[in-house]
Amino acid sequence: MANDVEFENLVAQYYEPLYRFAFSLARDESDACDLTQQTFCIWAAKGHQLRDASKVKTWLFTTLHREFLGIRRKQTRFPQVELEEAAPELPVVSPSAISSHDTAQVLATLARLDEIYQAPVALFYLQDCSYKEIAEILQVPLGTVKSRLARGIGRLQEMIGGETEGPRPEQTRL
Amino acid sequence: MNVIEAKTILLFYRPGTADADDPQIAGALTLAKREPELARWLEKHSARQEALRNKFRQITVPAGLKEQIISEQAVQAMTNYRRRRNTVFAAVASMAAVAILLFALSSSWLPQRQNNDNTLAVYQNQMAGIALRGYGMDLTTNDSEQIRAYLTHNKAPSDYALPAALQKTAVTGCAVVGWQNVKVSMICFRTGRPMPPNQSSDLWLFVVDRASLKDAPENSQPRFAAVKGIITAVWAQGDRVYLLGTEGDESTIMKYL
Numbered sequence: 001m002a003n004d005v006e007f008e009n010l011v012a013q014y015y016e017p018l019y020r021f022a023f024s025l026a027r028d029e030s031d032a033c034d035l036t037q038q039t040f041c042i043w044a045a046k047g048h049q050l051r052d053a054s055k056v057k058t059w060l061f062t063t064l065h066r067e068f069l070g071i072r073r074k075q076t077r078f079p080q081v082e083l084e085e086a087a088p089e090l091p092v093v094s095p096s097a098i099s100s101h102d103t104a105q106v107l108a109t110l111a112r113l114d115e116i117y118q119a120p121v122a123l124f125y126l127q128d129c130s131y132k133e134i135a136e137i138l139q140v141p142l143g144t145v146k147s148r149l150a151r152g153i154g155r156l157q158e159m160i161g162g163e164t165e166g167p168r169p170e171q172t173r174l
Numbered sequence: 175m176n177v178i179e180a181k182t183i184l185l186f187y188r189p190g191t192a193d194a195d196d197p198q199i200a201g202a203l204t205l206a207k208r209e210p211e212l213a214r215w216l217e218k219h220s221a222r223q224e225a226l227r228n229k230f231r232q233i234t235v236p237a238g239l240k241e242q243i244i245s246e247q248a249v250q251a252m253t254n255y256r257r258r259r260n261t262v263f264a265a266v267a268s269m270a271a272v273a274i275l276l277f278a279l280s281s282s283w284l285p286q287r288q289n290n291d292n293t294l295a296v297y298q299n300q301m302a303g304i305a306l307r308g309y310g311m312d313l314t315t316n317d318s319e320q321i322r323a324y325l326t327h328n329k330a331p332s333d334y335a336l337p338a339a340l341q342k343t344a345v346t347g348c349a350v351v352g353w354q355n356v357k358v359s360m361i362c363f364r365t366g367r368p369m370p371p372n373q374s375s376d377l378w379l380f381v382v383d384r385a386s387l388k389d390a391p392e393n394s395q396p397r398f399a400a401v402k403g404i405i406t407a408v409w410a411q412g413d414r415v416y417l418l419g420t421e422g423d424e425s426t427i428m429k430y431l
Binding site: 004007008011012015016019020023024029033036037040041044101102103106107122124125126127130131146149150153156157160 | 182185186188190191192193222223226227229230231232233235236239240242243244246247248
């Protein structure tokens with residue numbers, strides 16, 4: 001019973017940020033729900049192996065990300081192309097203000113970034129995690145996170161049409 | 175820190191978060207307060223970032239997701255419990271089946287189980303086996319009295335009555351063997367027929383308490399049976415059951431009765 005309560009508290013605390021992260025990556029409500037649920041399912045089975053209670057949050061995000069990558073690799077090998085997506089590629093985003101784009105468009109643009117940039121950028125904008133936590137979630141050094149963020153954010157803004165002022169991310173040395 | 179460096183640092187600044195606690199970001203923010211150009215850049219940059227952040231914040235979590243996760247987990251936990259329970263049950267059932275099988279096998283096939291079956295047939299089989307397998311005599315002697323004395327001393331049947339023909343046959347020794355927790359006297363004879371060099375007797379008499387056999391012979395009339403390649407004659411006299419065995423056939427053994 002105590003475990004049930006513990007589990008419910010954990011779900012209550014993290015299901016929303018996890019879902020948003022999942023949706024940022026998957027861009028599909030059903031897939032995002034599945035990813036979130038699967039993450040908690042894995043926690044229920046293996047969470048007891050985690051010694052450090054302070055790592056629960058990053059463990060959950062890491063697990064969700066891994067699950068997402070695993071699913072996407074399967075889909076890459078056995079692509080499931082829906083009719084709507086099979087037609088044209090996403091239209092090139094006009095250089096208008098970001099606010100004129102809806103969330104779906106922004107996420108679609110995010111999805112066009114190289115895979116290594118997608119998760120850090122999503123975590124950056126979701127603002128649920130510190131940089132240190134993002135590094136733990138992605139299991140890369142902090143410097144790599146910042147490097148990927150600089151490139152990913154810059155590229156995203158370029159693609160959306162925003163004008164990136166200041167040093168171009170590609171030139172940034174971190 | 176110059177303006178360019180500050181911009182590089184402030185790319186990662188997310189207003190309203192703990193990012194401002196980072197010493198580098200804090201330093202860049204301080205510089206922005208002093209540098210109008212940097213302040214303007216930061217304002218525009220922050221506006222863009224905020225606009226993008228808003229897009230991510232607009233991701234709405236489906237109603238009921240939390241409840242769905244919790245209830246699915248409860249179902250999964252129950253399924254796992256049942257699976258574990260079934261696994262344990264299957265393991266116990268398998269072990270029980272094996273135990274039953276072993277019990278059944280031991281009842282029908284295994285020799286130690288046969289030992290618990292105190293029938294005359296089993297007794298005949300086991301004694302014939304002792305005679306044929308080779309045995310070590312406890313006492314090697316041609317003296318019948320020494321044999322009786324030895325058997326008496328060892329609390330084995332020694333008050334046996336030998337048929338007349340057998341009394342005339344040369345003894346070679348004796349041994350005490352066990353059967354059904356009772357002692358059996360084994361008296362060894364030599365018929366005079368040719369024997370292998372390592373064999374000292376070719377006729378064996380086993381004497382046991384009648385009570386140890388649930389189907390002991392009723393009388394002194396010998397019953398013949400071929401057991402494990404030897405011919406045996408069984409009869410009862412008094413409280414004793416006698417089993418005589420030798421290689422050959424009925425006519426062979428009858429010479430000693």
